[in-house]
Amino acid sequence: MNFDDLIAIDIHTHAEEPCCTHRDDGYNEFQAGMAKYFRNPAGAEGMLPTVPQTAEYFRERKIGAVIFPVDAERETGFRRYRNEEVAEIAAENSDILIPFASIDPWKGKIGVREARRLIEDFGIRGFKFHPTMQGFYPNDRMAYPLYEVIQEAGCIALFHTGQTGVGSGMRGGMGMRLKYSHPMYLDDVAVDFPDLKIILAHPSFPWQEEALSVATHKPNVYIDMSGWSPKYFPPILVQYANSILKKKMLFGSDWPAITPDRWLADFEKIDIKDEVRPLILKENAMRILGAA
Known part of the structure; x- marks a missing residue:
């Protein structure tokens, strides 16, 4: 990847479709709920992009x-998109895609072994956790062996924080419990793994000030601004x-x-200092990815 040729680095994009040839039972309803929440008609119509299509767009x-x-x-019953498949397609599009993986920490030792293999054999650069969808508190010690592998390899741990569009408006919130994604639980993780690069994903509604506090206090904690216009x-x-962060x-x-077109158009209209914009759009990402 030639970073000089890029105008920005999007630190948060999803490979949405399941790994098999058909969607699991309930997956259409799940995606329709997400589409309604984000006002994204493509999701409602079952037209989510493949990873190669994503590469072409970016x-x-x-x-x-x-x-x-x-x-x-474990929590949703929806089969995941295989980490290996995402990594292989990313490798074919390495000029534009950077592969992260996702492993439910409840998978225990088998998840730890998978993480090691993905890092060593597939060049995985980080791991995405979604405490609400995976049903765990980030500071639960059962997840620590997985964090140890990620920290040891110098990879990134990216955690969903705050309210989620997943299950929004659906009966019982589709079983999603918002409490798991309180950013303050990640303060413990940042203390116990001081060399682990941690990203708090999204404006952490309704705990925005807590997220800012953790990122201000812990030098290994960053915030991504995804998921909201x-x-x-x-x-x-x-x-x-604009200031200390x-x-x-x-x-x-x-x-x-949310598409980058929409996000970037709205970003142009908010009161961010001119000297800060390139930091947010690319330079900070290059630093945490080890490219600067």
């Missing part, structure tokens, strides 16, 4: 993209992005729920 725009599946088989960012997030904020779209 290549046309000269935007690098970190891409990952979400392993939430910038026009809805709370003022305190913009304030910190300007080197810790990362551009992320949450593709395909």
Whole structure:
């Protein structure tokens, strides 16, 4: 990947489709609920992009993209998109895609072995965790052996934080419990793994100030600004992005729920200092990825 040729790096994009030839029972309803929440008609019509299509979209725009599946088989019953498959397609599009993986920490030792193999054999650069979808508190000690592998390899751990569009408006919230994604649980992780690069994904509604506090206090914690249109960012997030956390904020779209076109257009309209914009759009991501 030639970072000089890129105008931005999107630190948060999804490989959404399951690994098999058909969707699991309930997956259409799940995606329709997500599409309604994010006002994304493509999801409602079952037209989610493949990973090669994602690569082409981002290549046309000269935007690098970190891409990952979400392993939430235990909680949702939906088979995951195979980490190996995502990594293989990313390797074929290495000019534009950076592969992350996802392993449900409840998988225990088998998950730890998978993480080691993915790092060693497939060049995985980081791991996505979704505490609400995976049903765990990030500071639960059962997840620590997995974090140890990630820290040892110098990889990134990216955690969903705050409310989620997953299950929003669906009966019982599709079983999703918002409490698991409180960013303060990641303060413990940052203490216990001081060399682990941690990203708090999304404006952490309704715990935005807690997320800002953790990122301010812990040098190994960053925040990505994905999942929301910038026009809805709370003022305190913009304030910190312009000041003490300007080197810790990362551009992320949450593709395909939100497109970079939409995010970047709205980002142009908010009050971010000119000297801070390139930090958020690319330079901070290059630093955490070890490319700067």
